[in-house]
Amino acid sequence: MIDAYEEDVIEQDILEPIEDIGKVSIIIPYYNTKDYIEECLHSVLEQTYGNLEIIIVNDGSADDDTVFLEQIMPEDNRVVYIKSEKHRGVASARNIGLKASTGSFLYFLDSDDVITKNAIELLTKYIKDDQLILGTTRRLIKPLDLMNIPLRNKSKVLVIKKLFKVFKNRSVLNLLIRRDIFNDIQSNLFYEGTTCFTDISLLVQLITQLDKITLVKQPTYYKRRRNDPITNPGVMQLSNEVKTNDFIKVYEHLHESYKANEKVTRYLDLLFLNFYRKNIVLLFKDIEKVDQFFSDIAVAAKRLNRKTVANQPMHIRVELKQLRNGNIKKFKKNIKTHLEIRSLKQGLKSLKKFKIYCYRKFFMKMPLKEKHIVFESFLGKNYSDSPRDVYEYMVKNDLDYKYVWIFNDKNRKIPGPAKVVKRFSFKYYYYLGVSKYWVSNSRIPMHIDKREENVYLQTWHGTPLKRLVFDMKEIYSANPNYKKNFYIQSRRWDYLIAPNKYSSNIFKSAFLFEKNMLETGYPRNDILYRDNHPKKINDIKERIGIPLDKKVILYAPTWRDDDYYAAGKYKFNLKLDLQKMKEKLGDDYVIVLRMHYFIADEINTEGLEDFAFNLSKYDEIAELYLISDILITDYSSVFFDYANLKRPILFFAYDLEKYRDKLRGFYINIEEDVPGPVVKTSDDVINKILNIDDVKQQYEAKYDDFYEKFCSWHDGNSTDKVVKKVFLESN
Template identity: 25%
Template sequence: MPRFSVIVPAYKVQAYLPQCLDSVLSQSCSDLELIAVDDRSPDACGAIIDEYAARDARVKAVHLPENQGLGRARNAGVAEATGDYLVFLDSDDTLTPDALRAVADRIKETGEPDVLVFDYARTYWDGGTVRNQLAAHLTEEGPAPFRLEDRPGLLRVLMVAWNKAYRREFVAEHGFTFPPGYYEDTPWTFPVLMAAGSIATLDRVCVHYRQRRQGNILRTTSRRHFDVFDQYDRVFAYVAQRPGLARWRPELFRRMIDHYLVILGRRDRLPRGSRAEFVRRARAHYRAHRVPGTRVPPRSRPRHALIRFGLHRTFQALRLASAVRRRTLKSTLKLTRSLRAAALRLHYRVQRCLPLRSDRAVFAARGGRGHGGDPGALEQAFRTHAPHLRTAWVVRPEHRHTVPQGRRGLCPGTAAYWTALARSKYLVNDGDFGRGLRKRRGQVLVQTRRGTPLKHMGLDLQERPAAARDTDFEELLRDVDRWDYVLSGNRHSTLTWERVLPGRYTVLEYGHPRNDVLQQATAADVTRLRGSLGIPEGSVAILYAPTYRDHLRTQRPPLDLERVLNRLGPRFVILARPHPERGGCLGRGPRIIDVSEHPSVEALCLASDALLTDYSSLMFDYAVLDRPVVVHTEDLDVYEAARGTYFDLRAFPPGPVAATEDEVIDIFAGGHWRGARSAQARASFRERFCPYDDGHAAERVVRHVVLGETEGRPEPVPPAAREPVPSAAASARPPLATVPQPSGPLPVTEGR
């Protein structure tokens, strides 16, 4: 008997059905049966289902003799189901990776509840993804399982069948079935939640709810939307037959009226001339199902009154007035923004006519997303080695808390921001200050970049449209022409920047200032950082930091972190750090620590014992610590084709190279991650890419740029002579000894 019966009814969705079925069959939890129901679809859905059934024994093909609609097609699937739990999935939607594994774990954790409610996200045809706005109702905090009266807010979550898992015996015991009609989910979901003896929630997006550009049946203009009245009659009839459920009538009534108002408020639902009739039917339902004394939230009372009194013309007038108000407000805001922009441009022009302030410096990093990176390290060095300078930091309001006390914050786009850009002598950034910047004679602009380039950058992206996206190369070169200095950490970076970002700037091959802290930190710093992150004492902490895939619209975690940890055992934990452009969470579990919002990646490097990455430039910085680096290259050929790389990681790696998830597990489980050959590869990598990262890079930059000391600087300490702080695992080497390995070249699996 399988754990899950996933039921997928299909009708006129041939373009989306394969992706839907693949999302089920590729789940890491394979204990399932997939019941695909062909609702007499006139397109190729039936043939597609038969093809999948022939390839995979878990697929059951059901062909209905005539089209019966979504509800009855689901019923046909339920009749064939043998799994412990039923999961419904519409044929144009998809399960997210590892969704069923998360559902199975939560079911087991909460004692086999009758119903498990999980979250979803809307996915749009243009690639956008928006999570359910009522996700707060799915919190896993508090007792579980529970009954509906303990958390009635669940009735406000979208009432659909596909965001829940149902215990099959519970469904059979109560005889739940889907009725025919357009809104068949309504008389299924309300009774199921009210009847459930135990409910649990899973705060995880398990379904991607596709928002089609065209073809969504609920967004089709039709009189079939009148079916909603029959479906709510079924709901209230169910309650009337069970006096114990009468307490839910007020909430059901409010949900019903809100639902009617949604249909009325959408232009694409009701045919022309049918709105008055719809309002009359809604008014009749209002009177039939209203419970005396039902409280309506103050904000909803005016809209409910329109239904209560059947004020169709008033409703239309209010809609028109609301539309006029929105347009007026939009025009006013647009005019206000234009006037403000013009005033700021004039202000900036006036400020550029005033004398330059030689004792001022402005810093910015990551587009105003907080303090840090090379600009952050340089600002501290400016204050230490050139104390006569006054510094200011460009930061967005939501990131103001990341700026250390005593620093002046500048909100982008404000008058103070443009004043600082116009009057400050030194401008330091790892990106750009925007098109509005006009560099003055005497100003010095330091461009720090964001690490050592592995993937193609600058003009090389002209041949990589997936990675370049909307890059304006002419504007990029105009920005390059403003630069006076570009920082570089090694010869490879210098040669790359001069070719792909051609300009008249001077390259300062001094190392990366942000890496100074990696050389200056102490064992006490490591202990403090591990404690602040909640890393258990004696654990091996792996920092997992995959890069962004420009060629993928949906960014999925390259590794199943929970599976990796289950194989490695309890002594390992993972610090999961997604790329800033990706966001989100890379995995969940008791030994997966989400550090996506941590302000300092340098602190994460110090707290960890090893780095696991793919093509992230973080590997060059991490090598400064002389700690193990493991590279996962499962999709390297695809990545090189889409983005391009400047050298083959497999030929010159910073440590062991794994082509698959199982190889990653073997490298850590067998101790190869920190064996002799790993150290040998890392030493060669450090010599090539970290020659100047000795803890004094920021000082060298300040002495050159600000103090004018262009000669007589001491040579950097060679990598072999440095002594960075050891990791916690290295300090506890005896109990965590690795398997002895022979010396010699680091092997790379053939064909990677």
């Protein structure tokens, strides 16, 4: 965006040796960021520019975070550590750091961010006689050790004269500032009256003294996008209500302080107008918020320069006039119209958005169909899992309900009287909008709002081995909003099924779930007790085309969070040597491949058709459990379900250290607690299968203990218990 406002472009080489132009004080406020501070400090300590003063201000962090910080504090004479006993906010921490600083230059860094190894070198090289210089900032989404940060020997430098565009982001980060630009550095340069928008108070001081800013085009600063805005939010991830209160307070304070400075008041007015359109208007989607915020926003709106307002669209000018006049009745009417038009414009951008518009505007407001149930399994890919068991139980018992099944394939045929609806069709949105009950084993999309009268049964799809959502330190998946989105989606669940006490406890912490936990066992596992006999097993084999004279190995691995093409599109690199397995085991065994539904399309079995059967899209994995004699998995939760059969399980964990220590982490010790051997090569897998009787005998006692802990709730009647609780007792 800045490129459009550049006046001069200069390209220079970084010369050797590095010129020392004076001490740079890097000020790092620290508050409960132990998950990030180590990477932050490492990026500072490794700077190619050596004349540094690194001031870390512990702003009253929790005991654990303080202990961690003090343990990793380097023995480096450049580091100054200041500890505040009480948390006062980032503005206070920066003010404390400023007063303790002795450098000729100032640089601010957040403790969850990182800078490139040559960041300070670049900025000091190009600042020349300027009062300050700005580096280029990028988003830090992946962890530092997975990033490829370029360190080039030269950089383009832009001289920018439109300061309002540069400071539109309201941030002092990635600015190298000459200390003598400030008259009194012992005063509070950062406004301490709010949590958010405290940088603006320093920026307006810069604006009063600057006519231009130099920008180094090469990335120097990586701003972390925190993936847990629910339990560990960054300042700008706080609620819109908090941000609105704080912005108005900062705006009022600074407008009054600088009312005689036209340059500053224009900057503040532009910030106000931008904040109004992006935040305040959206805040008023809840029309009751108008009553709460109107008077404060109206007072602030009266300060706006009418010339600045004149450039705004007509509807914004009208709303601002009503704010200034204190006419809340007319303002409410106009803001509702504004939001209606905005919503319609959004809905007309594409067919998908128009369907969403119709869902929210019309379908959700239609009379609720009290006896309609919508079922979905694995995002419409399968007719399977606990939703299938619940549906078939209700049909078999002739319960008085109407059934709708969601599939990606509109021509999908399933037994019983259910209406089949294509996912994301108009009918999909219609039935979700009018049906009282939803039953799903995975998350329904974010844009599907839920009516208060809806009853949502979340069956989930496994006992957790891998750490889930809010029990995970970091998220390395393709979606950096994973935790936030999961939180919003899971607030819609009214019932959640747990397969065992272990899972029940984890679901409460990992999902922050506080509603109705159904401690019944999974309906999907009833089949493992009901149909575990030779006739049913042979019937399934014949239907699939599995030779009756061969034993069956089931390979069911999970997906890897960090291996993806794009958000929601994951890769999988098959490490199991199927060709060697065929050579060693093919006389007695065949192998069935059942990939996670995220990676079902990633497996190629060409040339192994008589040995390897890719049944990743086979609807009911429980039937694959029944026909298999051995399970091979890695970190998938399938082994918890398979253990109900008390058959051998092998754990092919070729990337155990990476998966356990970096990607996910486990709730149990996979090397000691699982009911089977953990192996890391195809040769090990083959050897264990050739000696499977020895494996069974070796793990018999551990298997019995495992069964008692994880399978004892299952007795073949879980579906009956769930249906009675959700659909019969609640009515």
